[in-house]
Amino acid sequence: MPVTSRAVPPAQARGTAPHPPHGAPGSSGAAAVRRSVRRRRRIAAIFLLPALLLLGALVAYPIVFSVVRSMYDASGNTFVGADNYTAMFQDPATLRAIRNSAIWVVFAPALLTGLGLVLAVLTEKIRWKTAFKLLMFMPMAISFLAAGIIFRLTYEQDPQRGVLNAVAVGIHDQFQGQSASFPTAKARLGDKQLTKGHDGSYRTTHRTGPGHIANLGLVGVAPKDMPSTARPAAPAAKSPAGSDELRGVVYLDFTPGGGGTPGTVDRAERGLPKLTVEAVDSHGKVAATATTGPDGSYRLPHLAPGSYAVQLPAKDFAAPYGGVPWLGPALITPAIIGAYMWIWTGFALVLIGAGLSSMPRDVLEAARMDGANEWQVFRRITVPLLGPVLGVVFVTMVINVMKVFDLVYIIAPGPVQQDANVLALQMWLVSFGGGNNQGLGSALGVLLLLLVVPAMALNIRRFRRSQS
């Protein structure tokens, strides 16, 4: 018989009589009723047996086992009480996992719900919204492993392989111009003409003035690093400068195959293209800037009379911009959260979209008629009316995020795994992945369970309310 009056199935809640007893309707007497009751219970037991057996042995028993096991040490022989739980908050690796899990819980659900809401509202009005939702929902079908491989590739550091860094480098070069740099280039040892600055720049030791030529020779660029566009510098090295300008070449002071005189522009020596050259006046201010041509030639025009040093700024020697280290220790967790959002945004979008389409149209229309703009409608009407749906999405994401394991395990490369660690992964590592401390592992499992208890209570409450 039902124990509580609230949690009865809807058919009974509708006010009809309880199930009629089984067996022949005409048979009477206490013995017959008892027999039929016993028979019904036996049938119910048969229907329930497989489920209860599996749930009991593989879900309920493990919970009890884990709680008990978590109070023993690694070997399992010594009772240690709550030591594993206190150790959890002293072990740096576990602490980092807890911290990262907290980052996940704080950011991922909020970002997902927000993005889902924005996209749901925007897609409402477009004609191809079904196609869009289908596309966004597709990642939900694939495994975390496949998604992990996809994003490992996307986040690849080398801009020649990872699309994200290819875009990052493209944008960077767009803003920084097309200037080149030769990280290995330097002045010849003992060169008196060039002086190295503290920031890695080079400038001419002797100051010079407009109307002069200053040729700057560098060494240390390997043949493979020379751009194929580089041309011999000698022809341009002697072209005369106008009275208000400084001219010259920046060249590789090295003749392939030997020969050549250090400090002079020999016939076979090539210019260093696309380098930035600056004229620095006596106050240390940059008076003019130029970029070298294919033959290394530069021209610093419109100089006021005075003495100048010709400078190759530090960026001529900087390593080329290599993109963002997405998979490095600092960005690994945000990067994995990004991959997670790629998977789950469609879920939020579809759920919130369903909530939107069931919203009373006339309320929105009335507000618009009264002169409310779209933002006001969104802020004052759409969001409050969607409250319950947003809550469901948010809570669902919180529960899911706490158990995240596969994505972190797959995307984080070995050396940064510790930086990306989360609770579920740490539980795995401690128990099976080399840690081999099943006491602490069990404690982490119990902690994971405790963290979802509020969700459990919420489920039960929601269910009981739906039944009453």
Next chain:
Amino acid sequence: MTTAQGTAVPRKRATARPVKWLSRGVMQLFLLVIGLVWLTPAAGLFLSSLRSEEANAGSGWWTALTAPSQLSLDNYTTLLKDSGIVQAFWNTVLISVPTTLAVVVIAALAGYAFAWMDFPGRDWIFLVVVAMLVVPVQIGLLPVAKLFGALGLFGSIPGVVLFHTAYGLPFAIFLLRNYFAEIPKEMLEAARMDGGGEWRIFSQLVLPLGRPAIASLAIFQFLWVWNDMLVALLFADNESQPLTVALQSQMRQFGSNIGVLAPGAFLSLIVPLIVFFAFQRHFVQGIMAGSVK
């Protein structure tokens, strides 16, 4: 344009129209960009899976967009000759199909009992099942591994199937019990009056009526198990490991293994994608319902 249509719509709207058109254009562009952003990573995997090892090492997959001659099926033919991967693919099938069947059958039986049978403690037991909805699989790993070790099930397909079935049941029972409970009481009573036994009512009335829910559940459960890595990582050995586990072991040398990983990942996601496109509606419903997990 504005004036031509201005007669049909209120004047206030007519002036706002060009602005609206513009904002709508911006909106569509924004969504288009988002769609592209979402598509790009997956397209990258697909194109990479069609490029040779050297091509993938030397240049980005996007170069294939302008030079399609780099694309070939070589990686796939190599992969399908790899007996380990093929074995893993069949293991995935052998794990997900029986699990799905077992979950559906066991949960349907239990769901019917919870919805329409009277027995002591019914509602309390059901509440325990509801509580089990969110129990993380992590808590079961260690104890069940010991249990299976004792029973000789550790490192075998039946072990993986049993574990998945148990952890799939709470949601399955919850879903089916709620769906079955909506069946009009009169229909069941009529069947009982006609002398139908519980088994006959279950198999000939409740199961056919519950088809939509069962379909959503089956799709959800199938994908859940097909895509699992964690459970199989522990409970399967080299002989019984599914595709996800076989592939993750190659992740250590990601750079040099991309020729295996990319087509392998594609092999593992093509089945879910087919299921997704074939059963869109049930799929979305299944995922939505399963989100309580």
